Amino acid sequence: MEIHQIVASASPGDAVIEAALELREVLRRIAPSEVFAHHVDEALAGEVGPLADYAGRPGADRGRNVLVYHASVGEPAVCSFLLEGPERLVLVYHPVTAADHLVDLDPPLAALVLDGREELAALRPRVSLALAGSPDHGADLQTLGYDDVRLSPLPVDPGRLGALTPDRKVAASLDAHLQGPLVLAAGGILPHRRPDLLLSAYHVLVTYLVPDAYLAILGPCPRPGYRDVVESFRLQLNLHRAWLPGPAGAAARATWLRAAAVFVAAGDGEDVAASAQEAMAFGVPVVARAPAGTGIGAGAGIGIGATVAGAGLVLPPGDDPVLLAEAMAEVLGNDGVRRSLAAAGRRRAAAVDPDRDRAAFLTHLAEVV
Amino acid sequence: MRLLYVVQRYGPEVAGGAETHCRYFATRLAARGHDVEVLTSCAASHSGWANAYPAGDSEIDGVGVHRLPVARPRDEAFFARLNERVVWGVRPAPVHLQQRWIESQGPVISGLRPWLAERAGGYDAVIFFTYLFHPTWAGLPAASAVAPTVLHPTAHDEPALGVRLYDTTFRHPSAFAFSSEEEAALVARRFRITQRRAVIGVGTEIDPPVDPGAEAALRSAHGLGDRPYVLYLGRVEPGKGAQELFAFFCAYKQRRPGPLALVMAGTVVEDPGRHPDVVLTGFVSDAERTALLAGALALVQPSYFESFSMVLTEAWAQRVPALVQGHCAVLEGQARRSGGAIPYRGFAEFEAALERLVSDAGLRRSLGDAGRRYTEANYRWDAVLGRYEALLSALSPAGA
Amino acid sequence: MTGADDRPDIDALVAELRARVAARRERGEYPGGLEDDLDARFAHLQRHQVAPARPFDVRAQVARMAAALPLGRSRIGLTSARKGGAAVHQVVARAVARQTEGILQQVQAFAQPAAESIEALAEAVDRLDRTLREEVIPALDAVIERQAAAERQAAGATGGARHPGAGAS
Numbered sequence: 001m002e003i004h005q006i007v008a009s010a011s012p013g014d015a016v017i018e019a020a021l022e023l024r025e026v027l028r029r030i031a032p033s034e035v036f037a038h039h040v041d042e043a044l045a046g047e048v049g050p051l052a053d054y055a056g057r058p059g060a061d062r063g064r065n066v067l068v069y070h071a072s073v074g075e076p077a078v079c080s081f082l083l084e085g086p087e088r089l090v091l092v093y094h095p096v097t098a099a100d101h102l103v104d105l106d107p108p109l110a111a112l113v114l115d116g117r118e119e120l121a122a123l124r125p126r127v128s129l130a131l132a133g134s135p136d137h138g139a140d141l142q143t144l145g146y147d148d149v150r151l152s153p154l155p156v157d158p159g160r161l162g163a164l165t166p167d168r169k170v171a172a173s174l175d176a177h178l179q180g181p182l183v184l185a186a187g188g189i190l191p192h193r194r195p196d197l198l199l200s201a202y203h204v205l206v207t208y209l210v211p212d213a214y215l216a217i218l219g220p221c222p223r224p225g226y227r228d229v230v231e232s233f234r235l236q237l238n239l240h241r242a243w244l245p246g247p248a249g250a251a252a253r254a255t256w257l258r259a260a261a262v263f264v265a266a267g268d269g270e271d272v273a274a275s276a277q278e279a280m281a282f283g284v285p286v287v288a289r290a291p292a293g294t295g296i297g298a299g300a301g302i303g304i305g306a307t308v309a310g311a312g313l314v315l316p317p318g319d320d321p322v323l324l325a326e327a328m329a330e331v332l333g334n335d336g337v338r339r340s341l342a343a344a345g346r347r348r349a350a351a352v353d354p355d356r357d358r359a360a361f362l363t364h365l366a367e368v369v
Numbered sequence: 370m371r372l373l374y375v376v377q378r379y380g381p382e383v384a385g386g387a388e389t390h391c392r393y394f395a396t397r398l399a400a401r402g403h404d405v406e407v408l409t410s411c412a413a414s415h416s417g418w419a420n421a422y423p424a425g426d427s428e429i430d431g432v433g434v435h436r437l438p439v440a441r442p443r444d445e446a447f448f449a450r451l452n453e454r455v456v457w458g459v460r461p462a463p464v465h466l467q468q469r470w471i472e473s474q475g476p477v478i479s480g481l482r483p484w485l486a487e488r489a490g491g492y493d494a495v496i497f498f499t500y501l502f503h504p505t506w507a508g509l510p511a512a513s514a515v516a517p518t519v520l521h522p523t524a525h526d527e528p529a530l531g532v533r534l535y536d537t538t539f540r541h542p543s544a545f546a547f548s549s550e551e552e553a554a555l556v557a558r559r560f561r562i563t564q565r566r567a568v569i570g571v572g573t574e575i576d577p578p579v580d581p582g583a584e585a586a587l588r589s590a591h592g593l594g595d596r597p598y599v600l601y602l603g604r605v606e607p608g609k610g611a612q613e614l615f616a617f618f619c620a621y622k623q624r625r626p627g628p629l630a631l632v633m634a635g636t637v638v639e640d641p642g643r644h645p646d647v648v649l650t651g652f653v654s655d656a657e658r659t660a661l662l663a664g665a666l667a668l669v670q671p672s673y674f675e676s677f678s679m680v681l682t683e684a685w686a687q688r689v690p691a692l693v694q695g696h697c698a699v700l701e702g703q704a705r706r707s708g709g710a711i712p713y714r715g716f717a718e719f720e721a722a723l724e725r726l727v728s729d730a731g732l733r734r735s736l737g738d739a740g741r742r743y744t745e746a747n748y749r750w751d752a753v754l755g756r757y758e759a760l761l762s763a764l765s766p767a768g769a
Numbered sequence: 770m771t772g773a774d775d776r777p778d779i780d781a782l783v784a785e786l787r788a789r790v791a792a793r794r795e796r797g798e799y800p801g802g803l804e805d806d807l808d809a810r811f812a813h814l815q816r817h818q819v820a821p822a823r824p825f826d827v828r829a830q831v832a833r834m835a836a837a838l839p840l841g842r843s844r845i846g847l848t849s850a851r852k853g854g855a856a857v858h859q860v861v862a863r864a865v866a867r868q869t870e871g872i873l874q875q876v877q878a879f880a881q882p883a884a885e886s887i888e889a890l891a892e893a894v895d896r897l898d899r900t901l902r903e904e905v906i907p908a909l910d911a912v913i914e915r916q917a918a919a920e921r922q923a924a925g926a927t928g929g930a931r932h933p934g935a936g937a938s
Contacts, residue, residue, distance in 0.1 A: 200807040207469055208798060211450035228820035233811050235821055237466070238458030313779055315786075321804055326786045340777040461907045463810065464915060465800045533911035 002032045003369070005068045006082070008075035010037035010048040011220050012247045013186070015274035016070050016094050019154045021047060023068075026358055030369070038078050041220075043247070051081065059086050066369055070094055071123075074115025082123060088368050090129045091120075092152070093137050106191035120144050128368045131361070134306065150364045155357040156274050158281035158349045161254035170248075170255040180212030180241070181332050184260035184284070186253075186275035188219025189244060193267035195230050197289075200321035201266070201328065203237045209329040215242040218256060219271070257282040262331045262338075265289065265304050266324065273307040277352060280345030285338050286312030287327045311348035312341055370761060371404040373489065375508050376498040377476055379409040379434060380422065384604060384636055384652065386679060387523040390548075390571050391498040397572070397754055399431040406433040406492075408485070410478045410504070416638075417442045418476035437484065440477040448473045461533040471534055475503050482511045490515035494761050497542070499523045500530075506538055513541040517764040521546045521569075524556055525674035526698065536560065543764050546757065548677030551699040567760045572750030573682040575741075583660035591632070591648045598630040598648070599692075599723070600665035602658060602680040603672070605649065606638035610671030610694055615641035617671075617719045622646050624720070629727055631669075634661055662687045666733065667726050670710075675699045682748045685709050685740030690733050692722050709740020822902065831891045834884055840877045842869055 005024060010017045020035050027033035036051045063086040069078075072094045082089060095113075121144045131152040132138035138149040174182075183202065187193035195217055202215040221227040221244065234242050248256060253275070257263075263279035265272045265288040276286050288308040308314050313327055331338050376391045383389070391407075399405040413421035418439045427434050448470075455462045455470040462470075481504060489495050489512040497505045497512075500522040512518050520542040524530055539556070544565040547553040553568050588594065599618075605611040611633060618631045622644070633641075634650045634657070641647075653661065662668065668684035668691040675697050684691055685707065693700040695712035704710035711726070713719040726733055746752075793799050813819070847858040862869070 196811045200804070200811070203807065204799075204803070206450065207466060208793075211447045225818055225820075229811075229814045229818060231821050232814050232819045235459050236463065236810065236814075238454035238462050240454070240458060310776060310779075313777070313782060315783060319804075319808070321807060322790050322799060323786060326790050327783075330782070330786060337777070337782065344777055461911045463806065464911070465803060465806060468800065533907060536908065536911055537915065 001064045001066065001369070002034075003027045003030060003066045003068065003365075004033060004054060005035045005070065006051065006078065007035065007037045007048075007070045008072060008078050009039040010035070010044050011039075011041040011222075012043045012249045013188075013219055013253065013271070015156065015271045016072065016154070017044070017048070018250070018274075019156060020070060022155060022157070022354075023358070023361065026362065030362075038075055041247075043249070051078065055081050062086050066090060066365075068092060068365075069123075071120055072116065073109065073112035074117075074119050076115070076119070079119040079122065083126060085126075088128045089123070089126045090365065090368055091123065091127045091131065091146075092154075093120075093130070093132045093141050093149075094154070095137060095140060105194075109190070109192060117144060120146075129364060131364060152361045152364055153357045154274075155354040155361065156277060156352065157354040158274075158277035158352055161250055161257065161278055162281065164251045164254045166255040166258065167249075167252040170245075170252045174255070174259045178214055178259060180214055181210065181261035182256075182259050183213055183215045183262050183264055183328055183332075184218070184256055184279070185215070185264045185266065186218045186248075187265070187267050187272040188247070189217065189221040189227050189230050190219075190223070190267075191226065193219070193272065194289075195244075195266075196233060197266040197319055197321060197324070198264065199230070199233055199237065199239060199242060201264075201324035202242055203239060204321050204325035205328050206239070206241070209325060210332055213241070213328075213332065215239070216256060217242075217244055218246075218248040218253065218275075220247045253278065254282075257284055260284045262287060262328055264324070264328060265308070268304045273304045276304060276307050276312065277349055280311060281349035283342045283346050285331050285341035286345055287315070287324070287331060288312055289315050289324065290317045307348075311344045313337075370493040370758075371491070372398060372406070372761070373492040373495045374405070374407045374409075374498065375485070375495060375504055375512070376407065376409050377418075377502045377504050378412050378415065379407050380413060380429065383413055385415060386603075386677075387499045387521075390521070390523065390677070390679065393571065394496075394754075394757065395432045396430045397750060398757075401754065401758075405431075406435060408435045408437070408481070408508075410476045411436045411438045412476055417445070435484075437478045437480050439475065440479045441475075443473065443475045455532060456528045460531065464534070467532060467534040470532070471503055471506050474501070477503050477507075481508050485511040486515065492516055494519055494543075494764055496521065496546075500535060500538060506534065509538060509541045513543070517543040519544045519546055519761065519764070521548070522552065522556055523548060523676045524552055525676055526555055527674050530555075530559055544760055546760060549699045549702060551702045552676045555698075565760070565763060567756060569757050569760065570748055570753055571677050571679050571682070572753035573679065573686045573744060573748050575686050575745055575749055577659050577683075577686065579659055579663045579687075580656055583656060584664040587650075587657060587660055588664070591650060593630060593632070593648060596628045596630045597666050597727070598632045598664070599667045599669050599726075600661055600684075600689075601631065601633045601635070601669050601671070602661070602683075603635045604638050605633050605635055605641060608672075608674065610673055611635075612639065612641045614669055614671040615644070615647060617716050618647060619644050620716060621720050621723060625724065627727075629666075632661060632665070634658065658683070659687070662689050665689055667692055667723075669723075670694060670700055672700070673697050678703065681710065681740075682744045685737070685744040686748075688734075688737035688741045690726060690736030690740065692719070692726065707740050707743035709736050709743055711736070828891065828895070831888050834887065838877075838880055838884055840873045840880060842866065842873065845869070 005020045007017060007020060024033050024035055034049055035047065036049045036054045038051045040048050040050055065087045067085065067087040068090045069082060070092045124145050130141055130146045130149045132141055132149050133153045135151065138151060141149045185198050189195050198215065198217060206213055231244070257279055260279070263276060263284045263286045265276055265286065268291040276288060279286050286308050288304050290305050305314065313331065315323055315327055331341065374391055374395050376388060378385065378388045379392060395405050395407055410418065411420040411422045411424055412418040419442055420438050422436050424436050424438045451470045451473050455467055485508050495512040495516045496519045497509055498521045499505060500520065505520070509518060509520065518541065522545065539560040539562055542564060545556065545562065546567060546569045547556065548570055550568055553566060556562060601611065601614055603609050630646045630648060632648045632650065634653045636652045637649055662684055668680060668689050670678055670681055670691055670693045672694055673696055676699060678700060681691055681693065681703055691710035693704050693710045693712050695701050695714035695718065701712045704712045711722040713722045847855055847862060849855045849858055
């Protein structure tokens with residue numbers, strides 16, 4: 001028997017793929033275990049295998065296996081593969097965000113989210129075990145017809161970055177160029193991560209409040225056209241101290257976090273929530289914008305709101321770059337606020353217990369294996 | 370004529386080319402019988418625009434001065450960052466960002482617009498000095514709505530001239546008064562102006578009185594003895610080419626030791642360093658300037674950004690030859706038209722020209738005489754004010 | 770800012786920040802319509818998928834063309850992967866040398882003036898492109914922006930403003 005994990009897409013810095021690679025090490029104590037993906041970023045080519053490689057094996061060899069599918073947005077090729085396969089299927093649910101919130105921001109992604117929900121409904125008869133990271137996610141799966149959804153938070157170890165050797169290239173670049181407080185954001189250049197709102201708020205910050213601040217938005221820029229638009233926005237506002245460094249692996253993220261004065265989340269999603277948790281573990285105060293109310297898919301309220309509430313400065317929902325800028329300025333300029341938020345964040349990060357979450361996952365998995 | 374000048378700073382203690390230029394015109398026109406007033410700020414220094422004079426009305430040398438306070442001091446940290454983005458960044462920057470920049474540039478004079486809106490209509494002409502600063506940008510539209518206006522841009526070929534905010538500034542005046550042909554050409558090229566214009570320049574006193582003991586006193590005060598010296602007049606700061614001049618002169622002295630000294634007479638904004646053959650005098654009075662010029666072998670004008678250079682005509686008025694920055698179109702033009710100065714580009718030319726001047730008394734005399742003839746022909750105050758009154762009269766029925 | 774158990778009182782802080790924003794707006798520190806301006810700017814870029822300018826490198830193309838001239842028999846390769854092939858190529862080249870030379874001269878007579886024309890055109894296009902990018906488009910953008918700002922101001926004005934008679938001479 002082999003236990004493999006399946007994701008639709010694998011790229012560096014993605015919270016799900018990082019958790020899957022960690023889980024792989026745990027699973028390898030039980031059985032041979034790999035991670036396969038339909039799309040594999042070349043940076044992960046050595047760690048994650050193409051799904052086609054596994055799908056090409058004879059069916060008889062596969063029948064004894066267990067597949068753990070990390071479900072997120074729709075991917076028809078993956079759905080077809082899972083529907084037709086002989087393996088026992090464990091579903092782990094990772095919603096992106098509510099489709100209705102994406103419809104205006106990112107119609108293609110909204111469509112993928114909706115497709116993903118249809119695929120989940122279609123997969124239900126094949127699924128031996130359904131896991132969700134939170135009661136909200138579980139309730140959402142139930143609306144798709146899943147009866148027995150078990151609670152199993154994604155094992156995330158926000159403190160592990162602290163033990164990593166800094167990325168030398170990033171450290172050297174920061175030494176050479178960073179000459180003011182750094183506002184750090186993550187999640188990449190995608191519409192629902194709201195890089196436009198981040199840049200607008202940063203523009204207000206450096207034009208009216210804290211002229212020496214820098215901004216870095218980590219994460220992939222998978223759509224060249226959208227990246228060009230964001231870059232044009234940055235250039236038109238002459239925000240030459242705003243950087244878009246691209247995806248950042250664990251060591252690079254640790255290096256950026258050590259240099260950061262504040263972490264800001266303008267969008268939502270599991271990636272962003274995981275990055276916020278990492279920031280809190282580093283004692284970097286977090287400013288976040290609460291996602292808008294619930295809607296289709298109950299994906300709203302994922303991650304960031306629950307992660308940061310009580311441990312960071314959560315602003316009301318709404319596109320208000322001026323309020324976001326004032327919040328950043330307050331954290332940068334008020335020692336008391338900064339210390340208080342940093343301490344609250346550390347306490348929250350310390351309460352996260354990845355070993356407990358891994359144990360919960362294995363306990364549930366044992367029912368299927 | 371009843372005339373109002375609008376300028377960012379005003380007063381005999383105020384150092385600054387454009388501000389001095391304005392004061393010279395205001396004072397001399399008042400002496401010629403015109404009713405001249407000035408609207409200005411309470412700032413004395415351009416660094417921070419701190420209020421130094423009391424607000425209210427006063428009179429200086431026959432000119433009525435109305436002072437309004439500066440609303441807030443300039444935050445240099447903010448201004449530096451905004452300057453990077455607006456002047457040196459991708460253009461055009463968003464309008465609100467350019468406006469933030471000009472407000473940060475300052476001085477923002479409290480109540481300027483309402484004062485002009487209410488009172489500018491009572492003057493035959495309202496004359497603004499310097500395109501760069503907030504009072505001109507804010508006040509020119511208000512005054513132009515109710516009175517004929519003149520702008521002395523005092524513009525250089527500098528990056529700030531390219532800021533798009535000024536596109537409409539240069540559409541407001543009824544006429545332009547330029548300091549040099551080169552400035553007129555620069556502004557015409559940049560803004561495609563269609564209004565009336567004249568090259569006025571700045572007058573200078575021919576044969577100004579020299580206190581016979583003043584030169585000796587200055588030499589004694591600064592340890593010059595009877596060494597020959599070349600003279601720099603103006604603020605000692607990089608923007609005026611002073612640091613480059615210091616470096617060039619030090620290199621010259623290393624290669625050509627001798628008694629020659631460099632006297633740098635003006636407020637030290639940024640200390641260029643120390644050298645046994647360089648004397649930094651600090652701020653000097655008008656009388657001291659005249660005395661220092663009288664004793665100088667030559668004037669050196671190293672600035673890259675000039676719209677006229679009053680020190681040049683002051684030097685020529687006293688038959689003092691000059692070495693001028695060849696990279697500045699205005700200075701090169703003045704040198705070419707007058708025959709009274711040698712332009713240089715870079716150290717090699719500076720060294721060669723200075724050595725010629727130092728060793729050839731005949732050359733010094735002929736350059737000095739040529740400069741003097743040019744200045745007499747074009748920059749006697751009577752001639753300058755005559756041109757100026759003609760421009761103002763053409764705008765105003767009262768002056769016709 | 771901290772609550773009873775040292776946790777930050779976020780509600781109080783958010784309220785304070787909102788009040789601060791309102792006060793700054795009241796004092797005119799934030800210009801009216803700032804957020805709308807930023808939103809509209811991004812929306813425009815997104816609607817028209819505006820990418821940062823990457824000018825076409827005319828000069829590089831012209832340089833490549835110039836490197837291909839002059840034409841000559843010496844540029845025609847005589848090597849071959851086959852055994853004896855090079856010798857065959859050399860013999861053939863000698864046999865048709867006159868005709869080859871004739872063709873090359875005719876083509877050169879066309880290519881040289883064509884290259885010079887393209888260089889001149891490239892120079893003109895380059896100048897035009899620079900003028901457009903550096904002068905015309907920025908000036909237009911500035912005019913449109915100022916018009917928009919003036920329209921906003923006029924829409925918010927409470928009294929009649931005297932129309933400036935600018936540039937009267």
